[in-house]
Amino acid sequence: xxxxxxxxQFDGLACYQTEESHFDGLRLHDNLAAGISLDLAFDHxxxxxxxxAGNDLGxxxxxxxxxAFKGVTISKSHHHGxxxxxxxxxxxxxWRHFPGTECIGNLFENLMxxxxxxxxxxxxxxxxxxxxxxxxxxxxxxxxxxSQPSSNPVSLRELAER
Numbered sequence: 001x002x003x004x005x006x007x008x009q010f011d012g013l014a015c016y017q018t019e020e021s022h023f024d025g026l027r028l029h030d031n032l033a034a035g036i037s038l039d040l041a042f043d044h045x046x047x048x049x050x051x052x053a054g055n056d057l058g059x060x061x062x063x064x065x066x067x068a069f070k071g072v073t074i075s076k077s078h079h080h081g082x083x084x085x086x087x088x089x090x091x092x093x094x095w096r097h098f099p100g101t102e103c104i105g106n107l108f109e110n111l112m113x114x115x116x117x118x119x120x121x122x123x124x125x126x127x128x129x130x131x132x133x134x135x136x137x138x139x140x141x142x143x144x145x146x147s148q149p150s151s152n153p154v155s156l157r158e159l160a161e162r
Contacts, residue, residue: 006030011037012055018042026050034060035074038067039087047072054078058113062087063101073112081113081141084131084154085124103128111136113145120161123148134158 002025005012012028014037015021026047028035035052038061050072052058058074058081074081087101102125111133113120120138123131126149137160138145145161148154 001025003027008032011035011060012052013037014039015042015045016040018045020044022046022048023050024048026052028055029053031055034058034083035077036060038062038064042067046070051075052077057081057083058116059083061085061103061106064103064106066105068107068109069111070107070109072108072110073114074116075112075114077113077116077118079116080118080120080122080143081116081138082108082111082121083124084122084128086127097125097127104130106131108133109135112139113137113141114139116141117143119143119147120145121147121154123154125149126151126153129153131155132157136160 004027008031010033012031012035034057035055042064045067048070052074058077087098088095120141131154134157
């Protein structure tokens, strides 16, 4: 609760193998990588009342399931506000998705993404399914709002976008 993290070489907060935790009152800003990096089994957690500003990415997430993000504000990310993907690994035949590392069943409620240098919310892979955004506001993001594969793995309700 009530956590500030800034000017880090990498992320403001990085969570790995984290379950059933609640993060509230985060203020993560001016980090060289993500404000929040969620990778490797981040499941059944709550992030509430967070402000992420001036990071490279607001939220970077892979291998994350059934989490709730409520009242998160992301502003002035150098690239995307939220970047969601499945883990990919190099192989002799090029990059391959690693099974079981999709982002599934995450809820973003009252998400505000403002003045980012990329998309407000970038879903990279069609395998990231059953995610929902409700009550979002995406304003003045250079490359637009929600970007996702044509299968629309993220459902969207109540979006204000400019």
